[in-house]
Amino acid sequence: MKPKFLILFSLLILLILNILFSISIGPVRIPFDSVTSTIFYYFMGDPYNRIYMLIIFYIRMPRVFLAVLVGAVLAISGLITQTIFRNPLGDPYLTGIASGAALGASIGFLISPFVVEPLAFAFAMLAVFITFIISRVDGEFSPEIMILAGIAVSFLFSALASYLIYLKEVNLRGVLFWLLGGLYGANWNDVFYLTIASLILFPLILYFVPEFDLMLMGDEQAKSMGVDTKRVKLITLLSSSIVTSFAVSMVGIIGFIGLVSPHIGRKIIGESHRFLLPASILIGANLLLASDTIARSNPGGEIPVGIITSFVGAPLLIYLLIRRRFFDRGN
Amino acid sequence: MIEAIDLSVKIGKNQILKNLNFVIHEREKIAIIGPNGAGKTTLLRVLGGMLPYEGKLIINGKEISEYRRQDLAKLISYVPQIFYTPYTFTVEEFVKMGKYISIRNWWNAEGIDRYLDEVGILNLKARYVNTISGGELQKVLIARALAQNPRIIMLDEPTSHLDPKAVFELNRTIINLEKTVISVVHDINAAFNLYSKIMIMTNGQLYGIFSGKSKEFVDAISRIYQIEYEILDGKFIVPKGP
Numbered sequence: 225m226k227p228k229f230l231i232l233f234s235l236l237i238l239l240i241l242n243i244l245f246s247i248s249i250g251p252v253r254i255p256f257d258s259v260t261s262t263i264f265y266y267f268m269g270d271p272y273n274r275i276y277m278l279i280i281f282y283i284r285m286p287r288v289f290l291a292v293l294v295g296a297v298l299a300i301s302g303l304i305t306q307t308i309f310r311n312p313l314g315d316p317y318l319t320g321i322a323s324g325a326a327l328g329a330s331i332g333f334l335i336s337p338f339v340v341e342p343l344a345f346a347f348a349m350l351a352v353f354i355t356f357i358i359s360r361v362d363g364e365f366s367p368e369i370m371i372l373a374g375i376a377v378s379f380l381f382s383a384l385a386s387y388l389i390y391l392k393e394v395n396l397r398g399v400l401f402w403l404l405g406g407l408y409g410a411n412w413n414d415v416f417y418l419t420i421a422s423l424i425l426f427p428l429i430l431y432f433v434p435e436f437d438l439m440l441m442g443d444e445q446a447k448s449m450g451v452d453t454k455r456v457k458l459i460t461l462l463s464s465s466i467v468t469s470f471a472v473s474m475v476g477i478i479g480f481i482g483l484v485s486p487h488i489g490r491k492i493i494g495e496s497h498r499f500l501l502p503a504s505i506l507i508g509a510n511l512l513l514a515s516d517t518i519a520r521s522n523p524g525g526e527i528p529v530g531i532i533t534s535f536v537g538a539p540l541l542i543y544l545l546i547r548r549r550f551f552d553r554g555n
Numbered sequence: 556m557i558e559a560i561d562l563s564v565k566i567g568k569n570q571i572l573k574n575l576n577f578v579i580h581e582r583e584k585i586a587i588i589g590p591n592g593a594g595k596t597t598l599l600r601v602l603g604g605m606l607p608y609e610g611k612l613i614i615n616g617k618e619i620s621e622y623r624r625q626d627l628a629k630l631i632s633y634v635p636q637i638f639y640t641p642y643t644f645t646v647e648e649f650v651k652m653g654k655y656i657s658i659r660n661w662w663n664a665e666g667i668d669r670y671l672d673e674v675g676i677l678n679l680k681a682r683y684v685n686t687i688s689g690g691e692l693q694k695v696l697i698a699r700a701l702a703q704n705p706r707i708i709m710l711d712e713p714t715s716h717l718d719p720k721a722v723f724e725l726n727r728t729i730i731n732l733e734k735t736v737i738s739v740v741h742d743i744n745a746a747f748n749l750y751s752k753i754m755i756m757t758n759g760q761l762y763g764i765f766s767g768k769s770k771e772f773v774d775a776i777s778r779i780y781q782i783e784y785e786i787l788d789g790k791f792i793v794p795k796g797p
Contacts (some may be wrong), residue, residue: 362607434659438652440642445635448603448629449703450656495642498662 228499231492234309236508242510243292246517247284254279270283287410290474291516292509294407297471299508300429301464302482303489303501305435308457309367314379316468316482318539319374319461323381325472329402330385334396340402341473351377356461364454365461367443377461404528405478407516414474418492421470425463432456436497479530484537491544512539556580557602557707557735561610564594564601571597573759574610580751581706585729585737586746586767587679590779592737594758595739596636598756602737603633614707628656632700636711636739639692646671646679646687646695653758670698689716694725707735714742743776743784743792755779 248254254276265272279442297517301316309318309445320358327346334339355377359370360529438446443453468482485508486500493503515532557579564572572594579585580786587595601608604619604627612619614630623792644652646662650671654664654785666725671677674694679687684695713729714722722745729736730749740746746753746767753772755762757779765772773792783795 389576424617434655434661435650437644441640442601444603444605444633447605448623448628448631448633449652449699452624461638490643495644496648496662 228493232499232502232506235503235510237504239261239292239510239513242517242549243288246288246291246438246513249517249521250279250284252279255363276527282347285388286412287407287520288416288513288515290410290418291407291513293415294424294471294475294478294509295508295512296505296510297418297422297467297508298478298482299485299489299504300426300501301468302484302508303483303486303504304429304460304464306486307433307439308365308461309371310440310442310488311367311371313483315479316464317378317477317479318371319355319465320377320381321348321465321472322477323378323385323471324348324449325469327351327381327385327388328412328473329476330399333399333402334388334392337398345469345473347381348472349466351381364443369552399407401528402476405476405530406519406526407475408520408526409474412415418471418474421467425467429460432460433501435517436501437495438497455530477530478512478533480533480537481508481515484541485511487541488537490543491547507546511540526545556613556615557715559611560613562601562611562612562781563599565609565778566597571759572601572608575761577754577761577764579735579737582733582735583752584750584767586750586753587737587739587751587756588741588743588746588776589762593756595756596711597759599633599711599737599739599763602707602709603627603631616635625656628703628705630705631707631709632703632705634693634696634700634708634710636715640684644682646676646682646684646771650698650702653699655716657734664702666698667698667702669775670701672700674698674728679764690718690721693717694721697725697728700713701732706739709736710736712739712741714740714745747772747792748790751755 244256244259248259250257258273258276261281262272262276266277266281271277298316302314305314305316305318306312325348327342328343328345329340332343333346355370355373358367358373359365361369389396434452435446437451438449438451439456446453486504488507489500489503493499512529512533515536516529518536519527519529519532558574559577562572562575563570571598575598587597587598589671597606599745600606601612601621604622604624617777619627647667648662650667651661654667657659657665668677668680669679669704674697676691676694676698679691686691687695697710697713710729714725724743727768728739736763738750748768750767753765753767755765755775762777762779768789770786772782773786784792785795787793
């Protein structure tokens with residue numbers, strides 16, 4: 225097998241092990257082999273251990289799969305943003321999604337817990353659309369303007385959210401926990417809907433893999449090589465924004481995964497998107513799942529996962545940056 | 556064939572090109588020469604379909620603005636002036652990208668060695684583009700433009716980063732291409748000796764179109780740069796005097 229396929233395969237194996245490990249960890253410690261046996265016998269229609277089965281299928285699995293999905297969504301969106309904007313600081317929230325979702329959620333917490341998710345999604349999309357409209361120059365998104373427009377829209381929506389939280393008697397702990405992000409509310413419904421959204425929108429992004437490498441050369445170069453940059457930007461940014469807004473409305477604002485996963489991917493598998501895209505997705509899924517396992521196994525109670533993602537992701541990136549300096553392999 | 560009729564380009568409020576009229580025939584070798592800020596690069600960009608324009612600009616009987624991006628890329632490729640890439644692609648991958656227009660999954664493209672060979676960089680095939688010199692990168696960009704297999708190739712100061720040997724080799728390559736070549740050059744001797752037609756531009760206007768190796772061209776650049784040039788041995792353009 226070619227080395228790059230081997231890396232992808234290893235990341236996939238790592239993800240499977242990560243999933244089994246995460247399922248076995250929790251207040252009730254389920255031994256590793258019991259996890260596999262319970263899952264195996266469940267599908268054989270023969271309960272291996274009823275308690276284990278309930279814990280695994282109704283408590284841990286939804287959360288584990290949601291972590292995998294959200295990690296994948298954030299990573300793919302982060303990579304798209306970094307590629308289209310040709311900016312290593314690109315992250316999925318660059319177009320104002322986070323602040324939009326925060327404002328929507330804050331309004332939601334004022335009204336009823338049941339409208340937090342839909343309002344967060346609606347306001348995240350509103351922020352994205354405002355950013356998109358501002359950034360159109362001659363009918364095409366200008367990356368330079370979009371970065372600044374995203375920052376402006378983010379600040380505007382954050383200010384509104386802060387004002388609302390400050391002025392009204394909002395459930396502060398609820399809002400704060402939501403803002404820091406967490407998978408504690410995971411259920412099969414979330415997993416189902418996010419899977420559907422990913423199944424629709426990921427192919428729209430993956431379709432443009434041949435164009436992404438060319439987009440890195442700059443809009444003008446990409447155009448002269450025959451890329452319809454307008455179409456690539458519109459479809460990929462819109463798809464990734466929708467699926468990210470959807471994920472954010474479910475789990476809050478989980479930082480760093482979207483920024484760091486593509487960078488880790490580049491360091492281990494190189495720049496070509498046909499490898500980098502799947503690698504980033506697997507890395508994002510692995511990172512968020514591991515972070516969430518740590519976050520929920522804290523003895524003093526659950527920590528917001530956003531804190532852990534930074535604690536796990538930052539040293540990993542720093543290590544890769546330093547390693548590159550000492551053992552430069554031109555890659 | 557490229558035909559421009561009253562071609563004008565505005566960027567913001569600035570009029571960059573004013574009422575250009577010219578015709579470029581198949582397989583002509585055109586040099587564009589003129590002082591900095593004359594609009595040479597803008598002319599290449601508008602020919603590449605990167606800029607909106609006024610007037611008419613027709614390639615093969617159709618307005619450039621009406622072409623779809625992929626159809627235009629089959630006709631014209633554009634080698635930009637300064638191009639630095641921090642991205643870690645190999646020279647081979649980079650040149651294969653030029654095949655995108657014919658094979659969407661360009662990484663499967665085969666037979667790019669001849670383009671590398673044509674510009675003399677077959678030995679660089681496995682190197683990363685962020686580790687090679689400016690001159691080498693220039694050649695990689697030209698190889699990529701050739702891989703695009705266009706009818707017209709536009710180059711913006713193609714020899715500006717090269718040493719004398721590379722300049723000599725590259726000029727020979729460019730002139731022997733069986734394509735229409737439109738090249739922005741600053742070296743008046745190269746323009747004089749190598750190109751069949753020379754377009755002189757000043758202040759966004761076309762000062763005139765001259766044949767290569769003509770005395771009229773030398774007189775024109777003498778007026779424009781306000782240096783008196785003369786032709787030595789029918790080959791060299793040098794300032795008059797000691």
